[in-house]
Amino acid sequence: MQQIITGVLTAIVTPFDTQGELSISALKQQVKRQMKYDNGIFCNGTNGEFFVLNTQEKLAVTQxxxxxxxxxVPVVAHIGEISTAExxxxGKQVAALGANAVSVITPYFVPFxxxxxxYHYQKIADALTVPVFMYNIPARTGNTIQPETAKILSSHPNIVGIKDSAGSYESLRGYLDVVSDIEGFDVLNGPDxxxxxxxxDGCSACISGLANVAPEAVSHIWKYYQSGDIEKSKRAQDIVSELRKELYAVAFSPAAVKKAVNLLGENVGESRYPIIFSDSDIQEIKRIIAKFSL
Incomplete structure (x- = not known):
């Protein structure tokens, strides 16, 4: 089976205007900015603040x-809600818009x-025609998709892979190990x-939040790797890893990413959830931007 997506997909921020309303024009500008580097789009994810978007906004973002x-470039839309039915x-509404695939976090708040x-993922995959990626992010949902569970679900013809954002190599390696011999099931890397x-190790693609801030640097990791220049790919990774370490030390990563994008001169508005940046925080992000020549 052909891979659904390869390379870099940017977990794109959701821009808001000065009134805190969705800005479609600013969003399209961010998509265009990513496409300059051949980066695909992952919308309505954590960096897209899906948790503060209503259904109509999620559909407008996807469209x-x-x-x-x-x-x-491919567009993958996150559709995870707390209930299977929702x-x-x-998912049906997003599929009708023409997304290449959808991504589904585990239900949250309740331990499963x-x-x-x-059962949850099988019911979703049964009901949808668009390809489904599972999305493992236990720090935010409280639920972990175990590697053996992913292997069981890989047998479903409409479950085509898993995105792992647990944040550790051990977690990523666990999925790669159990599905390495399964054709048509892809592992997508979450941590930058x-x-x-x-x-x-065999991931077909990465979903990168930092690509909002450094789209070229993240794309270089993939392009150099794909061309066989492993050393240049490693060096590009070192730059991205250092940027991640410094920027995420300032604030919750999606908020820090959005603030950095704004300070780069891209008007994407403020985060909807209550995040406060002090003057020293702003100066630190400006220092990071200058250091990495962003």
């Missing part, structure tokens, strides 16, 4: 990304058994610190 991408409902997660190693 804008698909329209601007115009088939030149996830299916949103692995067999319950299997593991992009290069993920490609080396």
């Amino acid at each position: 804008a990304c698909i329209d601007e991408a115009a088939g030149k 996830t299916i409902k949103l 058994k692995q067999e319950e997660l299997i 610190s593991l992009i290069h190693q993920g490609f080396v």
Whole structure:
């Protein structure tokens, strides 16, 4: 089976105007900015603040990304809701817009058994025609998709892979180990610190939040790796890893990313959730931007 996506997908920020309302024009500008470096789009994810978007906004974000991408780069939309039924409902609406695939976090707030997660994902995949990626982010949901669970779910013809954002190499390696011999099931790397190693070990793509800040640097990791220049890919990774370390020390990573994008002169507005940046925080982000010549 052909891979659904390869390379870099940017976990794109959701821009808001001065009134805190969705700015479609600014979003399309960010998609265009990413396409300059051949980066695909992952919308309505953590960096896209899906948790403070209503359903109509999620659909508008997806539509804008698909329209601007115009088939030149893939668009994957996150659709994870707390219930199976609401996830299916949103998934059908997103599929109708023409997304290349959807991504689904585990349900959150309530702790689930692995067999319950299997039921959840099977019901979603049964109901949708668009390809489904599972999305493991236990720090935010409280639920972990175990590697053996991913292997069981890989047998479903419409579950095409898993995005791992647990944040550790051990977690990523666990998925790669159990699905390495399964054709048509892809592992997508979430942590920006593991992009290069993920490609080396068999990930088909990465979903990068930092690509909002440094789209060229992140794209270099993939392009150099793909061309066989492993040393240059490693050096690009070192730059991205250092940027990640410094920027994420300032604030919760999606908020720090959005603030950095604004300070780069890209008007994407403020985060909707209550994040406060002190004057010293702003100066620190400006220092980081200058240091990495962003």
